Amino acid sequence: MRALVVERNEEGRTSASVQDIDENRLPEGDVTVAVEYSTLNYKDGLCIGPGGGVVRTYPHVPGVDFAGTVETSDDSRYSPGDKVVLTGWRVGEVHWGGYAEKARIKADWLVPLPEGLSPRQAMAVGTAGLTAMLAVMALEDHGLAPESGEVLVTGAAGGVGSVATAILAHLGHEVAAVTGRPETAEYLAGLGASRIVSREELAETVKKPLETETWAGCVDAVGGAMLARILGQMKYGASVAAVGLAAGAAVPATIIPFLLRGVNLLGIESVMQPSENRIRAWQRIARDLPMDKLEAMVQMASLEDLPQLGADILKGKVKGRVVVDVGA
Structure with a gap:
């Protein structure tokens, strides 16, 4: 599978590149998701670039958010084919994240994709x-x-x-x-x-x-x-x-x-919000965020674009929302 991998050399310098890696390297979890879209947040910029001080272990796959389709699940709440969203829970920081074609995580961290939102729209929100x-x-x-x-x-x-x-x-x-x-x-x-x-x-x-x-x-x-x-x-x-x-x-x-x-x-803290609060907020987003306004915020990107965009967001040069098409 393709992924943006951040590595650190013997001198302590980090670099990010798109690589083909084995799915067996994914961390433990009870749900595997085929990632369709991710996004770019300020914290992602810290994880991708040097000196961010967020990532503790390498190699690492960043990506705080992702949306996609459940591929396998050991949890009764989710079945193959379910559309899901993940934000927070320190995914992309201490747990491999959404800048890869697949992600394996805990079921407790997922939220069902709200009715009326596509995975792409969910990541425009992020x-x-x-x-x-x-x-x-x-x-x-x-x-x-x-x-x-x-x-x-x-x-x-x-x-x-x-x-x-x-x-x-x-x-x-x-x-x-x-x-x-x-x-x-x-x-x-x-x-x-x-x-x-x-x-x-x-x-x-x-x-x-x-x-x-x-x-x-x-x-x-x-x-x-x-x-x-x-x-x-x-x-x-x-x-x-x-x-x-x-x-x-x-x-x-x-x-x-x-x-x-x-x-x-x-x-306002969003990383460790209880699931019930997340679900309520996502339902409000589907109802109260006009999709035409959301679309006006979006610029699309690929995994290859992320090292530069990560640097740009830390400098305040990114306007609106970046949606990452993981398969592009």
Whole structure:
């Protein structure tokens, strides 16, 4: 079978290449899946490239997500021919992942492909889209409704941000999309953004802990100083769903927005989410993410394209979602 294999030499340098490997090398698991499509997430870039610090054992097959057809199963929940999706569970990090024509994993990690989604569409969603949906659901659970006011999405042209923008707009929210790439303005408007906010407008260090109440909710993929600034601009009782740290893990904020405005900072984690939460989120995705908007985010790639794309995503050069046709 063909796979993207990451290897490390005696000097500790890693390299990634497409190889033909024996299926017998697949790790243990109770379900074998014929992989049709995978995708590219930021974490995949870390796994593919040198110095990512994510992979611990080599050789390794990355690929955090995949969708395909069950080939063999020792678990009663799945039968040959079933269409399935996998995201998270540290697959592609510590367990061989989806950048191969076959994958062997635990049945507990799988989710049945939701009705109405094809494997290709599921990978256009992937971990990024699942994270975006979990963020929207968390904001809704904390009171966000279309009539609440404008919702901010940072890193809006990235994978999580693109899907969050499309979902929120479809649900009737006014979406302010933050980007540092002016050339993506038309793309974001096409996803449903009501207006574009330049990253520079929010990049300044916090000067005072509270500013004018502006945002009814926020999906933040950036972190760092921008998140600190946004917290001081949230409306009373509003929530920020934190999904990423593109600008850094350190947030130079004060506790004032939490104490005086009741602002909530919600951590969104998708890797170890219980199956019932995943199924609910995937059902919402099938219902609330317009497929035409999803298609507008997609660029197709092959296994051979991944080393370069992995480097590009770490540099913030990838727009929207990359779908990997594993058999191409």
